[in-house]
Amino acid sequence: MGQRRCATTLEPEMTDLELAGLRDWLGRFDLKGKHLEVGTAAGGTLCFLMNCYEEGRRPPFVVVDRMTYFEDQMGVVERNLIGHDLDARSVDFNTMSSSEAFEHAHRTADRFDFILIDAAHKIRHVMADLRWLRLLNVGGIACFHDYAPRFKGVQWPIDRFLNRNPHFSRVGQAGTLLCIRRDAPPSGREVTMADRIWSILWSPVLQLRQSICKRLNRGDLGS
Numbered sequence: 001m002g003q004r005r006c007a008t009t010l011e012p013e014m015t016d017l018e019l020a021g022l023r024d025w026l027g028r029f030d031l032k033g034k035h036l037e038v039g040t041a042a043g044g045t046l047c048f049l050m051n052c053y054e055e056g057r058r059p060p061f062v063v064v065d066r067m068t069y070f071e072d073q074m075g076v077v078e079r080n081l082i083g084h085d086l087d088a089r090s091v092d093f094n095t096m097s098s099s100e101a102f103e104h105a106h107r108t109a110d111r112f113d114f115i116l117i118d119a120a121h122k123i124r125h126v127m128a129d130l131r132w133l134r135l136l137n138v139g140g141i142a143c144f145h146d147y148a149p150r151f152k153g154v155q156w157p158i159d160r161f162l163n164r165n166p167h168f169s170r171v172g173q174a175g176t177l178l179c180i181r182r183d184a185p186p187s188g189r190e191v192t193m194a195d196r197i198w199s200i201l202w203s204p205v206l207q208l209r210q211s212i213c214k215r216l217n218r219g220d221l222g223s
């Protein structure tokens, strides 16, 4: 388990521009249903999101994370929440993989008004994480971090998803944070078996590309 800067700074792994985008979108849409963050690191962005709402008007927050990003990750997140005058017990923490949590949420017909996806950035994982959108209410919004040409593993599956699911529209982009909105309910599977196979086939290609880029010392993270 490596150490991460955010484990000591407790800061969000997002830029000020991206955080301003989040605040703007949450203010623009009147979202009262559950808010979900998939991948929380030190909980910096979680604290920011929760503090976008006044106490008493704050929707329920759910977090999914393996909590193996750095030593004592759960303890660090809890201390971060306390430091922001937030009650850690008010957050529903699901310490498991995103896929396990999705299967459970799908089985129990959980629904969300807001979803932030910022977990594994490999193409096959991002495609799998796009399944969470099936649980997004109509009118709800979803944000994806690291949506940029240098993160092909993130950008490609999202572009494919949006091309094949025109009942989602783009709300905007702040830095590498993309915001989309569900305009209509699902009429079938939004992430199909063909999508999953497509992402699995691209995975080793992007992995190889990333290794070559690293060797050539370029910051292109194409996995």
Ligand SMILES: C[S@@+](CC[C@H](N)C(=O)[O-])C[C@H]1O[C@@H](n2cnc3c(N)ncnc32)[C@H](O)[C@@H]1O
Binding pocket: 011, 012, 013, 014, 038, 039, 040, 041, 042, 043, 044, 045, 046, 064, 065, 066, 067, 068, 069, 096, 097, 098, 099, 118, 119, 120, 125
């Ligand atoms: C980039 S960090 C999240 C940053 C955070 N959203 C922020 O803005 O500060 C990625 C997080 O996702 C978690 N993660 C990565 N892959 C995961 C998976 N497959 N299932 C659950 N959590 C995962 C890691 O433990 C880590 O905490």
